[in-house]
Amino acid sequence: MALSGIQIYKLLPQTNCKECGFPTCLAFAMKLAAKQVELGACPYVSEASKKQLAESAAPPIRLVTLKADGSEVKVGNEVVMYRHEKTFYNKPGLFLRVRASDPDLAKKVAQADAYKVNYVGMDFTLNGYAIEADGDLASAVKAVREVTKRPLILISNDAAALDSSLSLLAGETALIYAASESNYESLAEVAKKHKAVLAVKADTLDALADLTQKIQAKGAEDMVLDLGGKNLGDWLMRSTQVRRLALKNFRPLGYPVIFFAAQNGVEKEAVYAAHAIAKYAGFVVIDTFAPEMIYPLLVLRENLYTDPQKPIQVQPGVYEINSPKPESPVLVTTNFSITYFAVANEVEGSGLPAWLVVTDAEGMSVLTAWAAGKFDAERIAKAIKGFNVADKVSRKRLVLPGHVAVLSGEVEEELPGWEVRVGPREAVDLPAFMKQALN
């Protein structure tokens, strides 16, 4: 748990020497608590205090990074139970499990690796692959490494096989799955030797906490937890308990969690994966490469890991809806994603073609942006000119959102030659408006 300014003050020399740049030790302590300065600015702090302060500053859930030559996945470092309390920071890695025994292994991974889907201007992919060692692990790792540059999870209980396979992945950080009470000593050795992350598995949280401590004593620091659990409800409780304990600085369970989505059958895979994404998993492993499942999962992850303080913004620009022609109308709105979606969806659903100009209103909705001066005649005119909308249309006809009807006169002044119309206030009324008023 982070220390308060007063608690930090007690660990400082309390001499008010001012060498840190602050008038008193208390002022410095307050800045430290707010994480606005580094402890290093104090020349006289004792080693014991340093150690205590460093421990209190360590994240409650360890940051674990899997690395390969081409990409990395960071998970952990979360600080809240509910996203509105701050935000969820590091999106869970979505990994596809493949089998070493599969004759089409390389082909399958290559196909999955090429997968890319665009969501509001962002490209999403899978994050890596988990190789099940039901055949020769080392040759599978070689085959997979030839077709992907993403991080790997190696699933095996065989320390020797893991050792030789990890030797093929020099310079990378892979994840070993999984150490249990019976094999943790040998797997911890391998993890330590190759600087790999070690997944740890036990039937109860008590046993799991014991095991992570024993592994830590062996010198392996980076771990992830497999919580077990017989179904979704059982897992939800374990996952919630682990997050709560970790946030209360219970170090033995302060690690990210790994979850296998197909554990109770592939027909439940999508729901299981979604559940894990919503409820605190750090790594989610799926068995099926199905774009119709992966796309909604990636969108769900993006939604829940969006900072609630910073709404998703849409790239300002001209969006073509239903293949507009030069005579189609130009609609204007702001770049708040929900506003954009509401408008774009309605227009799209109407089947009528239109040019949708999205202005940079700093991610605010129409009314909010108008009130804040981020959506005025000047900005609208700037967008129309900046995106060269006049070159796309034969009939210069512009539709303003009904909420900013008051701007129509000014927009006409700013954009000579344009016919400015006032549309409905709500997006839901756009199709009717377009049918009746724009023909």
Next chain:
Amino acid sequence: MPIEIPKDKWLGSIRTVTIGATSAEGGTRAKTVTVGGGTTMPYLHFKAPTPNKPAIAIEIKSRKPTDWSPLLAEVWGEAMADPAQWAKKAEEAGADLIVLALTVEDSPEDAVKAVKSVLGATGLPLIVWGPGQAEKDNELLVPVSEATKGEKLVLGICEDKNYRTIVATAMANGHLVQARAPMDVNLSKQLNILISDMGMPKDRILMDPTTGALGYGMEYGYSVMERLRLAALQGDAMTQFPMIVTPGFEAWKTKEAKVGEGVPEAWGDWKARAVNWETLTALALVESGADILVLRHPESVKRVKDTIEELITA
């Protein structure tokens, strides 16, 4: 080493609300549905069991919808033209409740007839929505409410700009109301206060926080629901109503669910994607505290019900 699990100490709980009335209770329903009563964040049974599991409602319309996805037309078929038949099929598909959405084309007589035919076709409790235009809602819901006195229907949808008439008729005829506010904790609270102030008993209000679809603002609704639930547990009486959400309506509006052609290949198989869109939107809302989920596709219904079963039997 035994770990001590940190448990929250909550003062408040969600109100228990029962929909529908059997003949013994002055209605004609074969069974009733009870939701709410939760005393923890959803499904945390190490604190307390979930007293009532979330219920699934299937949405049908009084007239064959023209703007629904062909995938939905495919599963419901001819039944879509007849609310009674449609309601029966919905019951077979596993619905705990029926939502009957009236349309602007309905006259008050049509509306009453449609509601009565659905009540005759199925023994499930019923939620009736007006078409969503204030005047028309009132024109249709008042006669429906009067013609079904004592059935304990849920009438909706009350919004801040139009709630008085619906609440008044629901109060007079022993029904419940659905109170919708646009994704905002305070607006939800405010509408609940206004409705309670009219004298509506608190065990006859369902709150609808409004939720977007996956990819279309769902995260706002998700967090608003978590905040409402937390406020309720902290003892805020005006947030302690069970939540009804409409993931079917939201998800089937999206391009991902609606459109099969001319979309990116990376979206995958249309039907599976559409059902996933509805199911995952619903799942997220189950996690954040939904008590009634209104769905449209029978496959989503099955998957969401199975999920709920797992969540409550941990």
